[in-house]
Amino acid sequence: MAVEVALERLLEMAAATPIVQREHLPLAAALGRVLAEDLVSTLDLPPWPNSAMDGYALRLADWNGEPLRVSQRVFAGQAPEPLAAGTCARIFTGAPVPAGADCIEMQENAVVESDQRVRFTEPMVSGQNIRPQGQEATVGEQVLAAGTRLGPIELGLAASLGCATLEVVRKVRVAVLSTGDELVEPGQALGPGQIYNSNRVLLCGWLQHLGCEVVDAGILPDDLSATRERLAQLSDVDLILSTGGVSVGEADFLGIALREDGELALWKLAIKPGKPLTFGHYRGVPVIGLPGNPASTLVTFALLARPYLLRRQGVQSVAPLKFKVPAGFAWPKAGSRREYLRGRMENGRAIIYRNQSSGVLRSAAWAEGLVEVLEGQTLVEGDEVGFIPLSEVLG
Ligand SMILES: Nc1nc2c(c(=O)[nH]1)N[C@H]1C(S)=C(S)[C@@H](COP(=O)(O)OP(=O)(O)OC[C@H]3O[C@@H](n4cnc5c(N)ncnc54)[C@H](O)[C@@H]3O)O[C@H]1N2
Ligand code: MOO
């Protein structure tokens, strides 16, 4: 199955089971969450015309080239008097423009004469250096749409509109399950044949970044009845996200458990790494089974599970940014699967880590992005490839 087709199906299923519960949160607590309702401005922003410069406010019609007397000084945070006819006001950046003034000249173009009157040295036009009332937003205007992810910028914008709280979609509850008899947690001694569990901390941290509630479901042995039992215990989550046990080996039980007690919706993707990605339901609970190889886990989470989780929360735009860049490497052998190589940009070209084995997570730590090589594509240096910045998908 092509990656786009799988993604499309995953997103349809996500949209069919949206998280509908909401929470009302103080602004700072809403970081990384998804807005549950449109954010509509209750004020004009800015609420009054204000000065973009430190300088002088005047009524242009009052200026005949002669110096003007300063009739008031207006700082940010003050409420000015209307401008007296034939005068100018000393004004500072962010201060409200006095009624009657229609022009602000920056002080660099003004000379204070010995009699304290101000001479303007450059031609001026009406409206210059005035930030009009409502230039950013007007009362009743929709500023952010429901389904927007709230990063620091969106929170800043909400704050500028005076919002102290926001209505957000409740967190998606995700159980993280690491399958594999060989796995031990860091801190313990490695026995024969054992390796440290790296997927668990990687996924738990990533999910937290994405604003999910993480249920750490621990390590699951490679055993069918243990798999059934553990899956059955996780009946109160929105998604079970597992790693490993989805290929065709004699110790791969996740797909079997789904097929027998639930539903196995898709697997065998034309993607490298990540081919055996599995989606299904276990007794009604959605399950995404990521392949166990650490780079496969990373790539399939970034390209499939992450968009799925965002769509469950009502986010419309879930596709990561992808740039077209020239390849700084050759790729002579076309694959039948779309490849996502771990690479970085150097001198305007994408280069790749020396070892692209799906078992080598170091490739991703070195990388700045995923370099996309299409199915059937052979590359010579300079050919175009897709580049998805990892920074784009990690948050
Ligand atoms: N005969 C075939 N064998 C395999 C195929 C195939 O098509 N035919 N596909 C290969 C591909 S591609 C992948 S990817 C892997 C996926 O296997 P599983 O998802 O079943 O994962 P496991 O077999 O359980 O583990 C694979 C690999 O990853 C290591 N691993 C697993 N979990 C973790 C963890 N939490 N932290 C660190 N490392 C982990 C595990 O030890 C294995 O080395 O199947 C291929 N085989
Ligand atoms: O599809 Mo696998 O993830 O290449 O190692």
Ligand SMILES: [Mg+2]
């Ligand atoms: Mg396996």
